Amino acid sequence: MTGATVDRSVGDSGRTAPGPVGTSTAVEELVDEVGATAPAATSPSSDRRASGPAQGVLGGVRTVYRSVSRHWRRSLQFRTVVATMLLTSVSFVAVGGFLSNQITNALYDQRFDQFSAEASDALDDEKAVFRNSSATDTDTINRLVLDSVTQLVGTDSDAPRQSILVPLPTDNGSVVSTTTSQAGATARMLPPDLQAAVADGEEIYWAPMVIPVTGSGATNAPGLAFGTQVTLPPEQNPVALYVYYDLSTMQSTLDDIHRVLWLAGVVLLIVISAIAWYVTRSVVRPVSYAASVSEKLAAGELQERMEVSGEDEVARLGASFNHMAGSLQDQITQLAQLSQMQQRFVSDVSHELRTPLTTVRMAAEVLHDAREEFNPINKRSAEILFDQVERFQALLADLLEISRFDAGAAVLEAESVDIVQLAQHAMDGARPLAERLGSDLVIVSGESMCIVDADARRIDRILRNLIVNALEHGEGRPVEVHIACNPEAVAVAVRDHGIGMTPLQASRAFDRFWRADPARARTTGGSGLGLSIAMEDARLHSAWLEAWGEPAAGACFRLTLPRHQGTDLACSPLALPPSSAPVPASQHAAQGAGTRADAPAPRPRNDDEGRGSGH
Incomplete structure (x- = not known):
């Protein structure tokens, strides 16, 4: 028997099997092609109506993506479970596809061999009947055709067999018409490639087909057709005789098998995910507990310890952690x-x-x-x-x-003070030293008044220490005092143009008794604790005291205070070092402490700009 190689992937759409009778498609694919309908056109107004829900869906997708990304970064357990689910899904698809293909092939091999043998025997028998018939009149021939078509009907409940006889285009003057054993069956339901093959040869050919099914909600059924030429008496006119099998029951069986495979895969995926979650939780939980205890230890709760039970690796980790x-x-x-x-x-x-x-x-x-x-x-x-x-x-x-700071006995007595007046007072106290060293004290202020909640005595001590330190290292050059404020903070920067400091020296400027140059004598008789005390006073105000320096370019110390106690600093109104033209202190004094000096307003800066080592 000659025919197209049967496509054994019924139910697995998208595959075709070539053969001598044209190109055969999968039975289920043929069903899809016959029952497919064109989608309805969408109007612009409906697109506009759908834009709102579409945006909502996109927003939900973005929210889910951000949530999954956050958990993926932060949770080892989440990553393990998700990776297990993905790998299990891939494995299930591979194994399920292999099993489905094997089951389909085995089932079709068995049924195709059965149908092929049955169809060959039945068609050969009918060919012999027509060949040996002595009928000569039309009624006898029609009765013979009807008996043959009826005789070919099969009663197998799993794959019922029907038959159809079709006159060939070369049959001139045929006395019969298309005859079928099933109501509603026509020659057009037969594959054209199969009809062409039967018309050209005398062997038995086969091909997959689609059986139309009428009724509400009904779908076309897959089938398998076999055909050959027979000759009608008395002139031996050739006609085509076909038998076809309805494979809808077989397709339903395959669909049930596929559903069971998918259901088993989903259940297996859930079970494996639950197992992975439990296993990773048993491993990650001690690590998370150790991290929690570590955070408490870092916060000063030195009595915290891990609970140790058992003798496994986790228990040894807990014991080692507790020992540490x-x-x-x-x-x-x-x-x-x-x-x-x-x-x-x-x-x-x-x-x-x-x-x-x-x-x-x-x-x-x-x-x-x-x-x-x-x-x-x-x-x-x-x-x-x-x-x-x-x-x-x-x-x-x-x-x-210093001992008061170390003992925690220092108390802040905050009140509303004008930082400009405090700076002017500190400069007046340091002016005799400036005259003796030959340095000019100049002030740069973009504000005539900057009110801040602070301890006036401690702020005055900070400014005096910074100004005296700048005069001592300024080598007779001008020393500038910059003042600026914004709604959240007030800043004072003392800038000299003396010997300067390296970044390493600036990072140690607030250490107790530290000197950048041990060979350099103190010209003011300081104790070596001035900047350390200034730093402690600044910390008491929740303020920033930062240092900057460059060799041979001078140094700058900047004090940034929150305008109201209890608030956190975000940025400083002054850059480090500040860049503005200096105004002589004598001019500022002549204008009065409450008069604004002619200086450009300081530029704001980011929180990380010029951060020194004072923190």
């Missing part, structure tokens, strides 16, 4: 005790030295007042003694202040 936490707690406790002992020692020594130092100062003052009566050597000794006692007393006062 205990060691850290012991070391931190020892360091805290040493720091407290050091602070207590400094505080006690400072307090104990106040009384003898007061006595020594009184004696030094007596000698200093009577120095004119001494010879030159004793006179100079009295002056040196007085100066060093004053320096010692200043150092002792700074040590006492």
